[in-house]
């Protein structure tokens with residue numbers, strides 16, 4: 001497993017500075033440590049406190065702040081594995097070419113010998129200007145990588161080439177750059193040749209055309225597993241319930257809504273997958289009847305009941321089918337989200353469902369956030385992970401999957 005990667009996010013003074021906050025969050029979600037440096041102009045567009053709240057550390061906004069107790073740009077440059085400049089203004093590009101160092105961003109950049117990723121954002125005429133294009137050309141020759149800009153609506157109301165790449169696209173480019181830094185594909189390819197099926201998110205069980213029974217699963221854990229498995233070389237099929245997350249690059253996503261649909265989407269993979277990881281929060285019950293028209297309030301009726309029927313136990317069904325086949329493939333991994341006795345429930349679930357590994361986690365931390373804390377329960381081991389980003393936890397689970405597949 002690779003150690004957490006550390007980046008300085010260098011924020012320039014353009015309208016797209018607000019998207020730097022989303023980028024910081026996206027990097028953290030992917031398990032990357034983030035510290036922020038801001039140009040004075042950028043602090044006019046987005047408040048430094050926003051980054052303090054997101055990263056847990058105040059951004060560096062002033063080289064002369066006595067609180068830094070030293071040369072903060074040197075310290076930042078020593079700490080970082082990479083620097084991402086987003087948004088990169090026309091002025092910042094020019095300063096990088098000239099080697100100016102008159103604020104926390106430019107001073108840190110000048111002090112840094114590692115990989116730099118730049119996401120320009122500006123009016124299309126600023127981007128097209130010969131001076132900017134010369135600067136971009138020079139920076140490319142200096143080894144700086146670029147992501148974007150893209151063509152589209154700009155803050156001014158005009159449209160053209162100059163819009164900053166979206167945060168998840170920048171984060172993808174960053175991860176590719178960091179992977180190369182880690183030693184390229186070899187280091188990250190320990191699941192190459194494996195096929196992993198991951199389920200994620202909640203299921204929605206319809207009650208009528210506008211209502212459903214659902215749960216608080218965000219899908220982040222399953223998506224983190226799919227992203228990390230793909231980056232480690234696996235072929236990944238992600239069977240996803242309704243979530244608000246972007247499809248991970250390089251992953252085949254099969255979108256479903258209900259538990260029955262999820263079961264039908266997963267079942268064919270039993271014969272071909274190397275591992276099936278059921279991170280989805282599948283509803284145990286669904287309404288017995290789905291009304292074809294919207295259910296209405298009725299005068300004088302204050303209490304009503306909804307009859308529910310059991311959904312199939314997808315994980316248990318896979319365990320049973322595998323046991324009946326007499327093989328130990330695919331490896332089966334389940335999740336137990338509990339409110340009490342997490343370890344006990346994980347042990348019971350592993351045995352009753354006839355699966356290899358159960359990731360026990362507490363409902364209080366498992367949902368919605370970007371972090372989780374789990375215990376990995378197999379027949380031979382119980383590993384408490386402590387609190388981790390969901391991406392780091394995904395790597396721990398995939399380490400266990402790889403170990404079992406290899407051995």
Ligand SMILES: Cc1cc2nc3c(=O)[nH]c(=O)nc-3n(C[C@H](O)[C@H](O)[C@H](O)COP(=O)(O)O)c2cc1C
Pocket residue numbers: 011012013014015016039040041042088089090091092121122123126
């Ligand atoms: C409202 C407003 C929006 C701006 N948007 C951009 C922009 O998107 N891209 C850009 O290169 N400059 C933009 N500028 C100009 C920069 O803010 C200006 O060049 C500033 O000196 C850049 O400082 P920095 O690169 O040190 O952050 C904008 C200025 C204003 C007042």
